[in-house]
Amino acid sequence: MRARTALGIATAVAATAATAAMATGATGASTPPLPTATNGSAVQLVAVGLQTPTSFAFGDGAVFEGDAGSLTASGTPVGGVFVLKDGAATLIPGSPPFVMGLAWHNGALYVSGGNPQATKNGTWQISRWSGWNGSGFTEQKAIYTPPQSFDGFNGLAFGPNGRLYVGVDTGATDGNDHAPASKSKYLYDILSLSPTGKDLKVFATGIRQPWQMVFPPGSAFPLVSDLGQDKDATNPPDFILKVHPGDDFGFPHCNWTATSSCTGFAKPFRQFAPHTDAMGLSVIGTRLYITSYLGPSANGPGGVLYSMPLKGGKLTPRVSGFVAAIVGLGEHDGWLYIGELNGQVFRWQP
Numbered sequence: 001m002r003a004r005t006a007l008g009i010a011t012a013v014a015a016t017a018a019t020a021a022m023a024t025g026a027t028g029a030s031t032p033p034l035p036t037a038t039n040g041s042a043v044q045l046v047a048v049g050l051q052t053p054t055s056f057a058f059g060d061g062a063v064f065e066g067d068a069g070s071l072t073a074s075g076t077p078v079g080g081v082f083v084l085k086d087g088a089a090t091l092i093p094g095s096p097p098f099v100m101g102l103a104w105h106n107g108a109l110y111v112s113g114g115n116p117q118a119t120k121n122g123t124w125q126i127s128r129w130s131g132w133n134g135s136g137f138t139e140q141k142a143i144y145t146p147p148q149s150f151d152g153f154n155g156l157a158f159g160p161n162g163r164l165y166v167g168v169d170t171g172a173t174d175g176n177d178h179a180p181a182s183k184s185k186y187l188y189d190i191l192s193l194s195p196t197g198k199d200l201k202v203f204a205t206g207i208r209q210p211w212q213m214v215f216p217p218g219s220a221f222p223l224v225s226d227l228g229q230d231k232d233a234t235n236p237p238d239f240i241l242k243v244h245p246g247d248d249f250g251f252p253h254c255n256w257t258a259t260s261s262c263t264g265f266a267k268p269f270r271q272f273a274p275h276t277d278a279m280g281l282s283v284i285g286t287r288l289y290i291t292s293y294l295g296p297s298a299n300g301p302g303g304v305l306y307s308m309p310l311k312g313g314k315l316t317p318r319v320s321g322f323v324a325a326i327v328g329l330g331e332h333d334g335w336l337y338i339g340e341l342n343g344q345v346f347r348w349q350p
Contacts, residue, residue, distance in 0.1 A: 033321065034346070035302075035319050035320060035348075038316075038317065038318055041350070043346050045346055046063070046084055047082075047084040047089040049089050049343060050065065050067050050344070051068070051078065051079055052069060052341060052343070053065050053328040053341075054099065054101070054212075055099065055330065056102060056339070057330065058104060058332040059104035059107070059109060060107070062132065063083065064083055065083075065102075065337075065345060066099035066102040066111065066328070067079035067081070067099055077097050077098045078097055079095075079098050079113075080095030080096065080097060083135075089345075090135075092135075092136055092137070094137070095113075096113040096114050098114055099111060100112050100155055101153060103164070105158045106195070109137070110126065110129075110156060110195075111126070111128075111129060112126050112153035112154070112156045112166055113125070113127075113153065114153070122150075122152060124146055125145050126142070126166060127141060127143060128141050128195070129141075142197075143193075143195075144197035149185060150186070151170060152169035153167070154210055156213075157215055163194060164194070165190060165191070165203060166190070166193075167189075167207070167212075168188070168190070168191065188207050189207070190203045190204045190207060190210050190213075190222075190224065204244070204247040204248070206265060206266070207226050207241065207249050208226060208227065208255065210224050210225075210226055210241075211226065212224070212280050217283065221242050223240055223243075223281055224240070225278045225279055225280070225281055226239040226241050227277065227279075228275075229255060236257050237255075237256050237274055238271075238273075238274070238275070239271055239272065240278060240281075241269055243266075248265055249266045249268070250266070253265075256268070270315075272315075276293075277303075278292050279293075279329075280328050280338075281329060282329045284331055284334065284350055286310050287308065287310060288308050289305060289318070289329060290307070290329075291303060291326040291327060291328070291329045292305070292326070293325035302321065302322035302326070302340075303322045303325045303340070304317050304319070304326075305348075306318060318350065319338070319348055323342055324340050324341040325340070326338050327339050334350075335347045335348065335349050336348050
């Protein structure tokens with residue numbers, strides 16, 4: 001999990017799957033034990049057979065999973081939007097092969113994704129899918145298509161004002177980890193737009209990799225996971241940001257390896273050690289839940305689900321023992337849905 005861009009996680013799937021295969025034994029006769037939680041609640045396996053679970057949404061009684069896929073020999077990811085039911089994951093017709101964000105709003109599913117290998121900079125869209133009938137959607141409409149030389153979307157969420165917010169990816173197609181190599185439009189920004197895809201605004205800027213986001217209840221300011229660089233810097237930290245309209249977090253001038261370069265820029269809500277890889281975010285009650293991968297030297301091959309108070313404070317491990325890194329996170333009816341990089345989805349109730 002070192003190529004921490006949207007396409008990078010898809011590239012990492014093959015190696016992760018090999019690690020998981022070793023954990024299950026060469027014959028495949030055994031399976032790894034389920035992850036364990038500190039509160040003693042059982043961790044349940046929801047579905048297998050996915051690739052890179054990045055995001056979740058819940059609506060009309062269905063559990064939807066956004067998947068960035070894994071790269072095929074042609075370089076095209078094989079992911080999409082899946083419905084999870086009875087232990088199975090079923091691809092929804094019309095899905096893009098690479099999905100980073102899902103959100104359910106007013107009876108419709110919103111999808112951020114595309115095909116990174118379709119053209120030089122890929123093809124990207126935010127779409128609104130409506131008319132769920134249990135197996136597919138009767139209408140799948142693109143509501144926003146970015147300009148040329150755009151480098152991809154990350155996660156999205158609806159704010160309490162009814163507007164849609166989405167992070168812009170860095171390096172999805174050109175391998176750029178840091179300016180000024182890429183000329184991608186809206187690079188390092190979070191965008192805001194209406195549910196119809198109109199009235200596009202830059203909500204905040206200077207964010208290297210705004211990955212996923214969540215609006216705590218009663219708050220107009222999203223919490224956003226932000227991944228630091230993998231190259232062109234020595235030990236840059238990762239972050240959780242509390243983002244206000246017009247905030248500038250200073251990237252690439254400021255990456256918080258030297259605080260003197262960050263004077264005048266917005267400060268992160270929480271700063272983590274390099275390669276903590278804080279990714280998926282969800283809120284239950286007064287606590288923020290975070291998927292993380294701290295690396296083999298710290299926790300073996302897998303990830304850890306953490307929580308911390310919404311007001312800030314101690315980071316507490318809650319679920320561990322995953323075979324691979326954990327990426328996506330979603331909340332529904334008090335359950336947290338957790339996506340593992342080897343294509344498994346679990347759920348757990350705090």
